[in-house]
Amino acid sequence: MHKWESLRNPSKLIERVISTQSSQEVADNRLRLITTIESVRLLACQGCAFRGHDESVNSSNGGNFNAVVDSFGRMNIDIRRVLQNAPGNAKYTSPIIQKQILNILGNKVRTKIREEVGDAKFCILVDEAVDVSNREQMAIILRFVDCDGFIRERFFKVLSAADTCSQTLKDEISKVLTQYDLQLENMRGQGYDGASNMRAKGVHDIWEFFSTLSLIVNFVDSSAKRHSALRVIREEEIADLVAAGAIETDRGANQLCTLQREGATRWGSHLRSISSLIKLFGATQTTLADLVANGPNKLQGEAKCVGNAMKRFDFVFCLLSMHDVMKITDFLCQSLQKKAIDIFNALNFLSITKSKFQDMREDGWNDLIVRVESFCCQYDIIMLDMSAPYKKSTRAYEQNITNEHYYQVNILNAVIDFQLAELDSRFADNSLELLLLSATLDPHMECGYFLADIQKDPRFANTTTVSDLCRRLVESRKSAFFPMIYRLICLVLTLPVSTATTERAFSSMTIIKNKFRNKMEDEFFDDLMVLYIEIEFADSIDNDSVIAEFEVSGPRRV
Structure with a gap:
């Protein structure tokens, strides 16, 4: 009778028991997989390493991935249960599974970016850089206007290029565009950073100045002891200046700084290097003098040589003149590096920069030479007689050229002319024609019915830029009433203005791929980069969609 009662009870039928066990197994597998997905997402978005040196069971530190998984287990009893009772073939924590999940997440981020582009016209920004393993990496950025009227520059792909010849880069770019159905007929511009932005080094005196500057900074900053000595001397210098009332005191003022090394690709790093030496000139002189007097014998000669180089009038003149030149270009450089910059504002900034250079060329000499003389007097540097013949060049001496003529014409004016020529080459006449076109879109200009309509609409009252105008048109839905104007905007x-976003991508590359992680596969590196840079998309990916794609790759019970 007991067996008969059991047979009559539907809940105890063998089919039900098997079905219940199967459902529980699937639920447990899903929980294990979700734990892995969230661990991979967390580490990728934060740019952290996955694996540890020793991932064995008895290891005291099994790496970041295992640590994060264990942390989830300590916080949630269900996760702890499924992890501790996981079968050997269904733990979903192996390195292969981690890479598979990472690849799915990376592809989903790129898919979301592709969906954001939609049918809009786009431009590509491409640049190459060598990673820590000496492999050439090419970053591809997509620039477009999204459906809400915002300018977007999205990191899309990083590829390892066998070489940097034009045909190889073209083939790799074409593969990416074809793979993600980005039609070439929708591409409206291309940006490649292939020109040197330090052409002022073509002036021999400036080249020599930057070589000396690099020598000074590297010598003082390459040693922890010399670096500390410089800081101590600067602290004493600031205290004396404050006591004498020579400098003002305020919150955030007179902060200690160090000498900055110049980078190879950006004007901004050169300006910071020059500015830091001007600020620390006296402290640097004192540090070098102490090394000559009390330093190790093997450093005394080098310190004396570096100190003498600082005291040369040529170096001081180039230091102050290049500081003035780079302050002018820095505003333009910083503006061009903004993701939302448009060609209209870029050309406006260009016009202002060229105008400032011209003013400096025509009227800046007297002010500069007064500041140079004051600087030389402050730091006991011999000031040249500007009316005396220039003797360092035989040709100049034979032509009876004075010091004033040489430093003004052959150095200062030559640098300014190089910069003006560089700006003209980077912004050609066709760009200036585009400026005239975009000017008709400015809300303050006349543009027929369009202008009459938006002038009566209070939502356009504070619109000052073309990018603002684009967003307001979408928000007010006037983009549908003026489709051709909206399309033109x-x-x-x-249109690309600069390739600064690719430089930012390479800054991220040094975090993802460093000297401790220099052997990762290209696909793994690519997925890590896109998740780390486009973190907002990575955070929005649904776990169920990842699991569904994970199941497609094999017979998984999840």
């Missing part, structure tokens, strides 16, 4: 905003 989007084209103007889509």
